[in-house]
Amino acid sequence: MAGFISKETIEKVRESTDIVSLIGDYTNLTRRGSQYWGCCPFHNEKTPSFTVDSVKKFYHCFGCGVGGDAIKFVMEMESLSYPEAISELAKKNNIEIVYESGGNGEWKKERDDDLDTVREVYDRIASTFHFLLTQNQMGHAALEYVKGRGLSDETISKFKLGYAPSDRTWLKKFLLQKNYSADFLLKTGLFSKNYPDIALFSGRLIFPIFDRKGEAVAFGGRILGNADGPKYLNSPELPHYKKRETLYAFNFAKKSIQQKKAVILCEGYMDVIAYHQCGIDYAVAPLGTSLTEQQLKILQGFADTVLLSFDSDGAGQNATKRAILMCREFNFTVKIIRLSGAKDPAEIMIKFGAETLTKSVENAILDSDFLLSKLKESYPSDSPDDKTKAALAFFSYVDSLRSDIQKESSLEHLAQSFNLAPEAVKRDFNNRSGARGRLNAKTENGQNGAKQTKPNAELRAVLAVISNPDEYQKMRRELTSDDFEDPMAREMFLNLEECYRKGEVSLSAMLVQSQDEEIQRQITGASASDEFHGDMAKYIDDSIALIKRRALKRKSEKLSERIKNLHPVTSDDEALLSELLSEKMQIDKHLRQH
Numbered sequence: 001m002a003g004f005i006s007k008e009t010i011e012k013v014r015e016s017t018d019i020v021s022l023i024g025d026y027t028n029l030t031r032r033g034s035q036y037w038g039c040c041p042f043h044n045e046k047t048p049s050f051t052v053d054s055v056k057k058f059y060h061c062f063g064c065g066v067g068g069d070a071i072k073f074v075m076e077m078e079s080l081s082y083p084e085a086i087s088e089l090a091k092k093n094n095i096e097i098v099y100e101s102g103g104n105g106e107w108k109k110e111r112d113d114d115l116d117t118v119r120e121v122y123d124r125i126a127s128t129f130h131f132l133l134t135q136n137q138m139g140h141a142a143l144e145y146v147k148g149r150g151l152s153d154e155t156i157s158k159f160k161l162g163y164a165p166s167d168r169t170w171l172k173k174f175l176l177q178k179n180y181s182a183d184f185l186l187k188t189g190l191f192s193k194n195y196p197d198i199a200l201f202s203g204r205l206i207f208p209i210f211d212r213k214g215e216a217v218a219f220g221g222r223i224l225g226n227a228d229g230p231k232y233l234n235s236p237e238l239p240h241y242k243k244r245e246t247l248y249a250f251n252f253a254k255k256s257i258q259q260k261k262a263v264i265l266c267e268g269y270m271d272v273i274a275y276h277q278c279g280i281d282y283a284v285a286p287l288g289t290s291l292t293e294q295q296l297k298i299l300q301g302f303a304d305t306v307l308l309s310f311d312s313d314g315a316g317q318n319a320t321k322r323a324i325l326m327c328r329e330f331n332f333t334v335k336i337i338r339l340s341g342a343k344d345p346a347e348i349m350i351k352f353g354a355e356t357l358t359k360s361v362e363n364a365i366l367d368s369d370f371l372l373s374k375l376k377e378s379y380p381s382d383s384p385d386d387k388t389k390a391a392l393a394f395f396s397y398v399d400s401l402r403s404d405i406q407k408e409s410s411l412e413h414l415a416q417s418f419n420l421a422p423e424a425v426k427r428d429f430n431n432r433s434g435a436r437g438r439l440n441a442k443t444e445n446g447q448n449g450a451k452q453t454k455p456n457a458e459l460r461a462v463l464a465v466i467s468n469p470d471e472y473q474k475m476r477r478e479l480t481s482d483d484f485e486d487p488m489a490r491e492m493f494l495n496l497e498e499c500y501r502k503g504e505v506s507l508s509a510m511l512v513q514s515q516d517e518e519i520q521r522q523i524t525g526a527s528a529s530d531e532f533h534g535d536m537a538k539y540i541d542d543s544i545a546l547i548k549r550r551a552l553k554r555k556s557e558k559l560s561e562r563i564k565n566l567h568p569v570t571s572d573d574e575a576l577l578s579e580l581l582s583e584k585m586q587i588d589k590h591l592r593q594h
Contacts, residue, residue, distance in 0.1 A: 005086055006098040010071075013086055014508055016093040017070040020054045025212050026077055027301025028258045035528070041077065041301040042066045044331040044402070051528050056507050060524035067524025069511050078245075091116070115239055118188050119215060121180065125190070126208040126216035128174070129162025133206075139163035142205050142224055149270065150350040155277045158252070159207065164221060166203035172196075189218075189236045200235070203227055207248070207269040209235070209287060214251045217241045220269055220287070232268070234287060244292040247284040247299075248272055254302065256282040262305040264337070264361070265291065265323065266345065267316060271309065274346040278354035280361055283309070291323050296330045307364050309337040311344050317374070324367045328400035335364035368410050371397055372417045387418050388428075395429055455522065458489035461543035465496065466523055467532035469505040471540045472496055478544045483551035492519060552587050559584040 020029060020036050029036040029052060040050035040061040049063035060067035066076070074085040090097050133139035133146075134156065142163040146156060164171070175185055185191060192198040204221030211217045218235035237243060249272045257263045264283035266272045275283035286295055299306070306327045310316040320336060327334045337360050342348045348357045375393055379386035394414050401407050411429055415422040455463060465471050476497060484490035495513040499505045507527055514520055526532055559580055568574045 005083055006100050009090065009095065009098045010086055010512075012095055013089045013093065014057065014069060014071065016095060017057070017089050018054075019057050019059065019070045019073070020052055022070055022089075022092075023052050023059060023073060025254075026298070039301055040064060040066070041297065044300060044329075046304065046331060053528065056527060058507060058511065058524050058527060060521075060528035062525065062528070065518075065521040065525065067521050067528070069508055072511065072520070114184065114187060117180075117184065118238065119217065119240055121175070121188055121190070122208075122216045122218065124178070125171070125175075126160055126162060126206075126219075129164055129206045129208075129219075130157075130160045131162075132165065133161055133163035136163075138165050145205065145224060149346060150277075151273065152277060155273060158276070159249075159273055160216070162206035162208065164199065164201040164204050164206050166227075168198045168202040170202070171199040189238045201233065204233065209241070209246065209248060210251045211240075211246070212251055212254070218243075218246075218287075220248075222269075242294075243287045245294040245298070246287055247295050248287055249276065249284050250298065252276065253282050253284050257284075257299070257302045261303055262307060263299050263303040264307045264309050267310045267319065268344075270346045271344050274344075274349040275309075275357070278345075278349055278357045280358060290319065291326055293326070293330075296326060296332075300330055300332070303332070305333040305335060307335045307337050307361065308367075309339070309345060312339055313343060316343075321371070321374075324371065325397065325400045328367070328397070328402070331402050334367040336367060336370040337361055337364045338370075368397070368413055372413065376417065382419075387420060390414075390418055391420070391425060391428060392432075395432065398429060455526075456486055456489075457543065458484050458486040458547055459492070459522065461540065461547060462489050462492040462496070463522060463526035464532045464536050464540050464543065466492070466507065466510055467527050468536045468540070469507075471537065472500060472505050474540065475544055476500065479547060479551075483547055485550065485554065488516075488519060488522070491516065492522075495519075549591065552591055556584055556587045556591065559587070 023029065023036075023038075023041075027038040027041045027050065029038040030048075031037075034053070034055065036052040036054065037048045038050050038052075039045050039048050040063055042061060043064040045063055050059065050061040052059045058067060058069050059073060068076075070089060071082065071085045074080060074088055075082060078085070078088070080088065087097060089095075133143055134153075139162075143156075146161060151161075172185065172191065176182065182196070186196055190200055192200060201219055201221040204223055207220040207222070208216040209218040209220060218238065218241045220235070221233045223229050223231055223233075234243070235241060248269060253263070253276075260282055262282060264275060264280065266275065266283050266285040268285055272283045272285045275281070284299075286292065306323075308320050308323050308327075310320045310323070324334050324336075339345065339348055339360055342351055345357055348360065371394060375390040378393075379390040391414060394410075398407050398410050398414075401410060408426075411425050412422050414420070415425045461475075465475050475493075479493070481490050481494050481497075484493055492510075492514070495510060496505060499509040499513050502509070507523065510523055511520055514523065563577065563580050563584065566573065566577055566580070568577050
């Protein structure tokens, strides 16, 4: 339900939203005729089966079956409630949210206003910190540090690097002078929970974290000199900022990722910035956490290949191995960037320059080669025990692959690397106790082949009317909800009737009225296909006649059963029997004539 947001606002949001532009922020779309196609952002696929209709303003995936309008898309992708998704789209389209009467509506408006102000505060502070770094004596030492790391003025400006003053009370005083209330500042995540006058970031080099639109929504801070505290500190989770669902520099890298169909995943802020300064502008990084599934979902609509560029130390190599398995689960091709002579991209840039870093990217190796080389280092002997341990360690990688061909090829690669018989390797792989991945991959088209309802004649009839809404009056004259045997078709018919009573029978109105996700899938799937386009009048007439005939047959059969079980004793029983016989005769006569 839409809470207390007015219906007029909801409709204005739906009509004003450019659904192609909206979804294009999550997956690369290509125009084909009147529709746009791309890889589905809701499941793993390499062959596009996801379509967006810019005229009817809906999306549908023929692979996993998801579908809906712009509001539904934002709900699913951003894990928002219906009112939150409407609010998000309203802001995007500069639409004022009008609330229907009710105290909760006023409370929600106040909460939305607070969220807008929090975002405004972060943007303002990012600019202030940047000024302090580049134009104020307070940030001189921090500026010397970043220039010593090889960063140019252009790069410092692009990433809006900043400096948070060492006085931990400075930020609170500054914001109070800008007329923000002390109560409001407690909600921003900028201050200690136990000591509300103390800023979370102080005496640190600041890396603003931007959302997809390029607005600052959080901060990362690196400690300077020999000060106490963790080397890096990150903003806490906030209503507008979820670490697990955000990638550092994605706003800068998205266009290049789309063009190259590839993305470089780094370990930290400075690594990303070094790549971008060297002209390799499709690098991003997780934010203070290990790589997450949500972050890979962001990338899967844009890239086919992930290049991993983590530190060469032990922790970095372990992170690389974990990331390989995760990326392969999402059906990415995975390559590893090997850096020699330095531990990270920033050091390579300083010591050897942009050309060396570029060559390192060009010479990235496949993940299987990387893993096998590491296993040969860990198990160097030619003993059966070492070979067995190496094989078992490699099997987890093979499990993560989603193609039978890839699995078989990788097992052969393992056999060749350790001088093993391929047949023995395959037997061991398949015979493991509890093996989760025999040589039969998950279905590519999402959600392990989630079952979808196959439309029957009744469903097809209602779907034809939804795709051709002018025909609904004909259907409602001839049929009632009791005429439908299929529960989903009956619910769709009732939803159509509710839309009709509200004055709008349309695809978007049906998507709003229908709460069942499978019904939404059926509606968008039918509208996205060509099955019900063109002149459907005769098909709909024939379908109505068929549904009506089937309903009469069912009624006749029920009457026969009642008559059979009725044993008249009283005159009332005799009258009821006569009535039932007469009704059955009329139905049977109608069935013979039609």
